[in-house]
Amino acid sequence: MSGRMIVDKAVKVVLFASAIISILIVLAIGFFIFRESLDAWAKIGISEMLFKSVWRPGQDQYGILAMIVGSVSVTFGAILMGVPLALGCAIFLAEIAPAGVQSIVRPAVQLLAGIPSVVYGLFGLVILVPMIRKLNVPGNSGFGLLASSIVLAVMILPTIASIAEDAIRAVPENYRQGSLALGATKWQTITKVVLPAGKSGIIAAIILGIGRALGETMAMIMVIGNSVIMPKPLTANPLTFFLSQARTLTGNIAVEINYATGLHANALFATGVVLFALIMIINASARWIITHDQRSSEKAR
Amino acid sequence: MIGERSSEITLAHTAKTRNLKTEHRVQKFWFSLMWLFGLITVLILILVIGYVLVQGGKAVNWELLTTPPKGGLSGEGGISTTIATTFYLVGLTLLIATPLGVSAAVYLIEYAGEQSLSSKFLRTMINIANFAVETLAGIPSIIFGLFGYVLFVSTLKFGFSLLSASLAGACLVLPTIIRTTEEALLAVPDDYRRGSLALGATKWQTLSRIVLPAAMPGIITGIILSVGRVISETAVFYVTLGGSYRLPTSIMDSGRTLALHLYYLAMDTRAFDKAMGTGAVLVVMIFLINLVINLISRKLTAGVRKVR
């Protein structure tokens, strides 16, 4: 075996080791976070943690239901505002915008994705919160679900828009031609052929956007108020629900981990496990939708 | 140029009744709405960036950039040490993540398809590795923070330090580097590989002299993307880097990146003007990074066109 052959073999081993690192990291993340949470599950109890909404570390009360509801509510609000805008933007970029306009809007979307979350948080803090505070509703502080949903909607917009645009562009051109040749208008072609054909990619884009929303941390801390209370309408008007303050799962971890000790720290890791599990389910379903669709369309070929 | 103009001419021999005028009006309505959505997106960008740059710009001057923060309740001083810390952290993180990520991608793309790879164990490992990369890409950053906190800060006793933060940050950007490198490698034509192997070069010689140089612009794009990721990231470093505003003198020292500093200014001291100034510096950095990435990818696509 010549020298260069030995180098060749050695390189292969080193590269293989690097490829394995990602597996080790995933396993280590799962292992450490789960291990640190074990005491919490054992001493506090699973149902006590997941279904109680009182979080008072000083009195060893660790219910995270309010945070789960907070995370889900703010994500819901962000989806409500962000998805139509993002899908509209994706359709616009893929099907409607002339090349010149595309070359302005697409980098804008890209840049939106790159802006640090603390900058969005600061913008929300300085602009949105004072604006919302002007709404004359008793108990309204400006901080809360509305401000955080708006900030989050803008943050998930580029994620959803760019993945959905790719999905729409991946629809074969001959579907469009076939539809137009049958006397459909361009809009009919988009809604009746292109969007249904790109459906799985579009749904995956939305699901990944939801994952992104659930995982956002710092911007949420900055505008949501962080009170550990079950979000509820401030007045008889159910819409004031969105003026309620809240805390997200992510915010709970970030705000308290640096000084937490003992069971309190364990409970924060348990919060992490819940978040981790939620995100894994969401990402797995996105993957399932995409691969499932690929398989069924491959079968058709 | 032929316009898609509508006209009222209906075809005599078709007995079909179809209200084309309404349909064109419906289309016009929806198209206008889509235009509006595109416009809103650009407006949001202009609003956020414009506000941060204009308001923050007032606070940005040479003094802010060159003096260290002095702590205190109103955020006195400048941001010089946080700029330095940001660069330290970016450098250290990429020093760890780049070799690992590029090597992993090279293995997953260049060796995974090998004939000699009939071993079931290797196949399974590669499948799991691909799955792991995808999983890492989807994990929210605060989880990386928690992981870094328990493993590097507490268990390994690195404390709140540049080392802990860069290790956690490396985990965060690893999937980005692996994926962009994979894409860059896949874009290298197979003829290059065959040509080199046919001349008697070993696989590694082929990779290091032909394939990797050809994939270099794509790999660099991945690295620059990761630089942006580290600059913008806050949650991971909030729980691994600590918050000292002094200049770190060793990798075991705590510190503050620009993004972290912005957070502390806004949340702890409520020094919004300085926070905006810091935000403006951050936005300019991200803007430059995007510009460089776009330049590289434009060059790449231009190259592809030439090959065709």
Added chain:
Amino acid sequence: MNDSKLVTINYSLYYGNFQALKDINIKIPENKVTALIGPSGCGKSTFLRSFNRMNDLIPGVRTEGSVLLDGEDLFKMDPVALRQNVGMVFQKPNPFPKSIFDNIAYGPRVTGLKDRHKLEEIVERSLRSAALWDEVKDSLGKSGLELSGGQQQRLCIARALAVEPTVILMDEPAASLDPIATLRIEDLIHKLSENYTIVIVTHNMQQAGRVSDYTAFFYTDETRAGQLVEFDETKTIFTNPSDQRTEDYITGRFG
């Protein structure tokens, strides 16, 4: 040739500065099959797509002269209405990723038809006309993509028929099919010509000879602009062409 369905007068087409078609004058007769033949790049597909204005979709296309459908200027019509009247079958079968039923009902539905019974009626009639009914009548809910290539192409023909056009344009409809599927399509074209004006682009001389009543020969000169060299009854073109270039092409001396 008194009943001309489609007529072009001094028709030229440009992609930007490049002239793709030059001064074409033709009168395509009603309820006959007209084949467009010629070497690759001679503009015959572009010419075909002029009749339903699919060229409008390509940026930078400009035309001169006129194209008449039943004596009316095509370019003054609403392209959407025009395409209802002038159907098209593409080179590669392109059924939508929908059920067979929904593929055929697509055209009627976009024109506003919702009545399920009427739709069923149209689907059956179209599938019968396209000689596909017997093969798929028990599986109308199956995806159009699960059919074989030849069946897919007949599905696309049925889909075009469902809109009740008077003209059907076919752009090398059998190019991607095996010989048996090709023969079935040719039979179908023959049958359809009783009720429809069919214009077909083909590379295959034998096919042009078998299916068409009239043949138009296109050729490009040194400027690369496509021109109509000769247009006549198919048997005349194939047995006694008046232009040397046509004869050379037919006998396989080039192309």
